[in-house]
Amino acid sequence: MSPLPARAAALDLIDFIDASPSPWHAVASCAQRLSAQGFMRLDEGERWQLTPGSRHYVVRGGSSIIAFVVGSEPLVEQGFRIVGAHTDSPGLRVKPRPALGSDGLLRLAVEVYGGPILATFTDRDLSLAGRVVVNSEAGPQTRLLRFDQPLLRLPNLAIHMNREVNEKGLKLDKQTELPLILAGLGDGEDAEACLRRLLADAADVEPGELLSWELAVYDVQGGSLWGAADEFVAASRLDNLASCHAALSALLANPQPQATTVTACFDHEEVGSESAAGAGGSFVADVLTRIAAQAGLDEEDRRRSLARSFLVSADMAHAYQPNFPSAYEPGHKVLVNGGPVIKSNANHRYTTDAETAARFIALCAKAGVPCQHYAHRGNLGCGSTIGPIVAARLGIASVDVGSPLWAMHSLRESAGADDQAWMIAALGEHFAS
Template identity: 45%
Template sequence: MEHAEFNKDLLKFLDSSPTPWHAVSTMKDRLDAAGFVELDEKDDWSLASAQGYYVIRNGSSIVAFRTGQRDVTTSGIRMVGAHTDSPCLKVKPNPEVRRKGFFQLGVEVYGGVLLNPWFDRDLSLAGRVTVLDEAGEVRDSLINFRKPVAFIPSLAIHLDREANSNRTVNPQTDLPPVLMQVPEGDSTSFADLLRQQIATESGLKVRKVLGYELSFYDAREASFVGLRDEFIASARLDNLLSCYIGLQSLLTASRDEAALLVCNDHEEVGSMSAEGAQGPFLSSVLDRWCGAGRARAIARSMMISADNAHGIHPNYMDRHDENHGPLLNQGPVIKINHNQRYATNSRSAAVYRHISDELGLPHQSFVVRSDMGCGSTIGPITAGNLGVTTLDIGVPQFGMHSIRELIGTEDGYTLFRVLTEFMQREQVL
């Protein structure tokens, strides 16, 4: 895949993946098209050599892998990890709010959301709805309104003279989006709106809405930005960018070596779930693939945890260590923290640097300022669960956890090229 094609396809992937369920569905379609075979955790597995497989849990996490030509216990596995979720506003179970003829929905803040950018945006709504259909069966249905359906209006500065100097956001009272105006006495429920949307999208006739997991998102599509188109702006770059890079690397790499991609849900809230990185999902897949030889396979394996990094912001340069300020379009960032907020060690970093140098590609390093706290990733969690040598790396970006984020057009493709080579290397450790 060439550079320009890679970025154009990335934009399509981002736009088709407004929620973790849609992201996994998009990845499933691409894996199916590439000849990968879906596995069901309830069934027996019979795995062939040099074949691609994938497993989905909860519809929002996925493990995809190629078995390779050799015995996995002696070849090891080249693993890449990312996460499907992003900070957002999720609809509450009993969300309807009617005030002065406005129909609004109560929302819950998911993850470490940068709240101010959510105001005055065209918002759409997507996610998973669990319903009882006309045949009396409980079914899941994905919905995506696709068009702007909601708005969170700011309070005018005339009514809040300190808005530019002392503004705070109360998530309970300030964030319910406005969806429409309704006449007095209107009894339209949110469940009614969901039933109508499901019928429109899939033709499914719903007897009752039993539950849902729905998120508001920025309705504006991903786009190239800059006088020379050197940036990409989009929602959910953290961390759908890494999901896309990992997927394209797995699909592009040769079938000779055992390689795996895991994209977990719930990283933004700690990863403790059945399908999160602290849960047993990946470990269960490896048990069934490797059997009694799992420990030997892990000892020969390496995990690259890909999650975006903080690029040095030209307006806030003092927020970075003076020797570790990653620049956009100057290469992926090796993330290091000796307190194990990142899982990188000198050996795993060396593996990446060596491959990158062989390909003539740039790379950078990041260490958080010693007087600031450090975020984390699925890297240390996965390393601790599996006992696998792990590297934390990511594309540098601006506006992390905002409703719209910014990356350079060069860095994603650079990481794709290195991960593709990593996944097809005969020996990585």
């Protein structure tokens, strides 16, 4: 089973998510946990020195991280045991010049990132988190930035002015109706100067030293347990920080594996993964190639090691919501607190096949964990994951799995308190296999 009991795993997940309001903060949270367990950071621009048993991590772009433990057995015989997940979540991102000053208010222009449920951003306590680049004596310097207090709001239109909202749903124009209220403006007060002062003060620099930023909008309400017996978890970014947390926890729980174990958490999955830091880039292939080179493998043996490798692509799964039965495939009603879900799609939106599904079923059985099966309804478009992308680029066997989730891509999603420990246990068995 998981190294943590179910309740402890759920609470630890909440702590991890609360500390990670942006992909850059998520990577910092991962790095902090890895460093605390003796993992040493590697620089892609430096030469690496790896030995059996050594534990390392490497960061690309500030928002993607790969951690690994060099196995005690020969890589060419054991191959890699990989878990892939992603650090980004759908939401709103601040534009480069976002300050809008009118009608006595300072509003921020935002851009939709991925596919969030926009209506869930209304009437919430929102704030900003991400990274800024500032000018320093040594040149441009990147700093993480986070406002803990409610800073922004997207007030709903009163029902008196939108009489059909309950019948037709809340629809928001992505250009004109999403700017977020930040502050009141006095007569003659410059909107951009007000914003730059706010960001500069948070970064502890003068406004003129602020060069650029990447800022995400997040809900300041922390995660929580809910339900009559605290059997559920509510939080932002469960998709897909829950999988990052499970993969990282499983990696840390097995400090001396026989096979070389790898946890890869990528940015940009929600927008297609095609970036230097995304799963569609060279990051994971570069890291695996360098590990193989350090093990003394030539190209032939490197290919042999990949042929003996196995990837578990971990991304959340759609849990059955009984209020909406017509949205689900009848034979694939995935239940919250029912265990990890194997996700299948004939058009290869998920990378699972019969053999890799059977392999994951066996891992769950060995870990004493229940598992479920999910297929999307035939008349609905199916999402995808990093699984097909990474498997295609590496040429390795792969399965897509995830924990059950309600309200995927909402600003506040819900999952099962038991499922996190079960996923950690299943992934731990994968790393030990």
